[in-house]
Amino acid sequence: MSWEKGKHIGNLVEQSTRLIKLRFGNAFSDHGIDITPEQWIVLDCIHELESSSQKDIVEKTYKDAPTISRILAKLIQKKWLIIRPDVDDKRKSIVRLSDKGKAIYNTCNPIAITVRERLWNGLSKDEYATFIHVIDKIFQNLEKES
Amino acid sequence: MSWEKGKHIGNLVEQSTRLIKLRFGNAFSDHGIDITPEQWIVLDCIHELESSSQKDIVEKTYKDAPTISRILAKLIQKKWLIIRPDVDDKRKSIVRLSDKGKAIYNTCNPIAITVRERLWNGLSKDEYATFIHVIDKIFQNLEKES
DNA sequence: AAAATTTAGTTGTCATGACAAATATATTCA
DNA sequence: TGAATATATTTGTCATGACAACTAAATTTT
Numbered sequence: 432m433s434w435e436k437g438k439h440i441g442n443l444v445e446q447s448t449r450l451i452k453l454r455f456g457n458a459f460s461d462h463g464i465d466i467t468p469e470q471w472i473v474l475d476c477i478h479e480l481e482s483s484s485q486k487d488i489v490e491k492t493y494k495d496a497p498t499i500s501r502i503l504a505k506l507i508q509k510k511w512l513i514i515r516p517d518v519d520d521k522r523k524s525i526v527r528l529s530d531k532g533k534a535i536y537n538t539c540n541p542i543a544i545t546v547r548e549r550l551w552n553g554l555s556k557d558e559y560a561t562f563i564h565v566i567d568k569i570f571q572n573l574e575k576e577s
Numbered sequence: 578m579s580w581e582k583g584k585h586i587g588n589l590v591e592q593s594t595r596l597i598k599l600r601f602g603n604a605f606s607d608h609g610i611d612i613t614p615e616q617w618i619v620l621d622c623i624h625e626l627e628s629s630s631q632k633d634i635v636e637k638t639y640k641d642a643p644t645i646s647r648i649l650a651k652l653i654q655k656k657w658l659i660i661r662p663d664v665d666d667k668r669k670s671i672v673r674l675s676d677k678g679k680a681i682y683n684t685c686n687p688i689a690i691t692v693r694e695r696l697w698n699g700l701s702k703d704e705y706a707t708f709i710h711v712i713d714k715i716f717q718n719l720e721k722e723s
Numbered sequence: 724a725a726a727a728t729t730t731a732g733t734t735g736t737c738a739t740g741a742c743a744a745a746t747a748t749a750t751t752c753a
Numbered sequence: 754t755g756a757a758t759a760t761a762t763t764t765g766t767c768a769t770g771a772c773a774a775c776t777a778a779a780t781t782t783t
Contacts (some may be wrong), residue, residue, distance in 0.1 A: 440597075440693055442618055443709070446639045448594040449740075451586075454719045456741085468770060471689045472588055474602060486731060492726060493592045498770060505768085522731040522778045552718050554711055562711040563589070565704050570593045573600045573696050595770075602771085632761060644740055646763055651738085658724060668748045668761040729780070740769085750759070 451550065458546050459490045459539060465509075469494075471539055474511065477528055478536050484523045511535055597696065604688050609683065611655075615640075617685055619648045620673065623674055624682050630669045657681055 452468040460467050466474070476491050477483060483491075489499050503526060506512045511532030517523035528536060551559065601614040612620070622637050623629060628636075635645050649672060652658045657678030663669035696697060697705065 439618075439621075440696060443712055444590065444597060445618075447712050447719075449639070450716060451590060452630070452717045453741075455723075467768065472585075472591075475585075475605050477625075484731075489731095492588070493595070494769090495771070496638050496732065497734075497772085500731095501769080503589055504733095520731080520779070524732075550586060550715050550718055554714055558707055558711050558714075561704055561707040565700055565708040566589055566593050568704075569696050570596060572696055573593075573596045599771075613738065630761075635761095640739090641741070642762065643742085643764075646761095647739080650763095663761095666749070670762075680772080725783090727756085727780100727782070729778100731776100731778080733774100733776075735774080736772085738770085741767090743765085744762075748759100748761080750757100752757075753755090 454549075455543065455546050458542050459548060462538070462542055464535065464542075466535065466539060469498075470502055470506060471543065473499065474506065474528070474532065474536055475543075476540070477512065477526060478533075482525055482527045484517065484525055488521070488526075529566070579692075599671070601689065601692050605685060605693050606608070608684070608688055610685060610688075612681065612685060615644075616648055616652060617689065619645065620652065620674070620678065620682055621689075623658065623672060624679075628671055628673045630663065630671055632669070634672070 440509055447533065450466055455468040455471060456522075459468075459471065472492055473488060473494075480491065485496065485499050488494075488503075489496050494502075503512065503514070507514055509531075511529055512526050513529045513532075514524050514526045517525050533546065554562075578657075598614040601617060605612050605614075605617065617637055619634060619640075622634055625636065626633055631642065631645050631649065634649075635642050637709065638645065638649075647659070653660055653672075655677075657675055657677075659670050659675045660670050660672045662672050700708075
């Protein structure tokens with residue numbers, strides 16, 4: 432695969448993203464863990480937030496509510512999460528990692544770190560910084576609807 | 578949304594990619610054109626290749642064969658493509674733009690250019706160059722299976 | 724307080740994307 | 754040549770992702 436330089440920036444980023452997700456998924460399954468990249472993102476998010484409503488996860492992951500609802504359903508089905516209604520706001524459901532979920536997190540996190548290292552291999556701090564800046568700027572440029 | 582800097586590079590790129598695809602899709606539908614970002618990628622690819630087998634498109638778009646097969650089916654259904662069997666290799670189907678497909682391409686292309694301009698707004702040539710370099714390097718870092 | 728509006732979450736639909744398996748045709752090897 | 758392989762494409766399954774519509778509960782308005 433060679434890039435179409437100067438054009439098709441969307442495709443370019445899209446293809447790499449697909450590859451990144453694929454490699455995260457490969458790495459997990461190579462270690463015998465049945466978790467998708469998206470499920471990992473959500474699991475990691477819940478680990479960071481400790482205890483969170485679906486809304487919190489929606490905001491943090493930038494995924495939409497239906498997507499989060501369905502990913503959570505799968506994580507709950509796997510018994511990696513504990514869900515309970517919020518006592519103050521009955522619309523909300525609060526979610527946190529179960530012991531099994533924590534164990535999975537602890538197994539997956541080093542694997543994710545390894546993939547990230549591989550991903551950044553041969554790139555400098557400056558390149559990293561510029562990359563983050565550009566991606567962030569692109570995001571801001573597109574964030575508003577019109 | 579604020580980034581988790583220094584971590585979660587995958588999420589970061591993934592979120593921006595999703596937004597990029599969303600904005601391309603928005604832009605097309607705002608102009609009354611019923612085309613998804615992926616269909617646009619494939620249409621544009623076929624426009625560039627002039628006449629191509631599905632394999633050619635698979636290689637150029639880095640999408641997999643089943644995905645291309647299905648996207649082509651939709652584009653054919655919309656009558657934007659003409660498909661014919663390859664005379665030398667009966668396994669292959671050769672695809673090219675119909676007149677209607679060319680018209681759609683000509684309508685979509687300026688829209689895509691506008692989105693790309695918006696996307697890059699406020700970023701310098703150097704930042705662009707570094708970004709391309711980094712994305713390309715990441716792709717290479719992950720390209721090999723293991 | 725009652726009605727209107729907003730918010731949190733769910734469910735349905737359709738389009739990818741990854742992966743496995745199947746089919747048909749080519750090519751290579753013994 | 755005939756068998757084994759390889760290649761091009763299709764089909765099936767499951768997991769997102771975008772979007773619309775819906776339910777239930779909270780908040781705001783009047």
